[in-house]
Amino acid sequence: xxxxxxxxxxxxxxxxxxxxxxxxxxxxxxxxxxxxxxxxxxxxxxxxxxxxxxxxxxxxxxxxxxxxxxxxxxxxxxxxxxxxxxxxxxxxxxxxxxxxxxxxxxxxxxxxxxxxxxxxxxxxxxxxxxxxxxxxxx
Numbered sequence: 001x002x003x004x005x006x007x008x009x010x011x012x013x014x015x016x017x018x019x020x021x022x023x024x025x026x027x028x029x030x031x032x033x034x035x036x037x038x039x040x041x042x043x044x045x046x047x048x049x050x051x052x053x054x055x056x057x058x059x060x061x062x063x064x065x066x067x068x069x070x071x072x073x074x075x076x077x078x079x080x081x082x083x084x085x086x087x088x089x090x091x092x093x094x095x096x097x098x099x100x101x102x103x104x105x106x107x108x109x110x111x112x113x114x115x116x117x118x119x120x121x122x123x124x125x126x127x128x129x130x131x132x133x134x135x136x137x138x
Contacts, residue, residue: 016131027070034066044096055095
């Protein structure tokens with residue numbers, strides 16, 4: 001029996017999208033922040049004199065926006081949206097200082113994500129990302 005002939009060389013797999021991983025990190029950060037904001041509800045309830053309709057609605061809507069925003073990371077306006085959410089978390093400090101502390105912690109996380117984003121942009125422009133290198137070179 002003869003081996004079947006192939007029409008040509010196998011197509012090379014498509015280069016991975018360098019932004020896909022970063023979008024995943026941003027989405028994951030938003031989901032973790034939403035969980036943290038929701039976990040602040042008992043703190044506000046016990047320490048700040050109880051959850052009022054304003055504080056409860058604010059925190060739940062904020063967490064819902066974060067979860068919805070996690071699915072919108074492909075949009076061109078995702079980064080400004082994410083940073084706007086950070087401002088809203090910081091503003092939540094009017095209900096309790098613990099919400100502002102959450103905002104400061106996650107603001108540091110988002111600052112680091114922005115540093116990573118600028119590094120990916122710089123490396124893409126220079127053509128030094130692993131997905132941009134020719135096969136076989138390290």
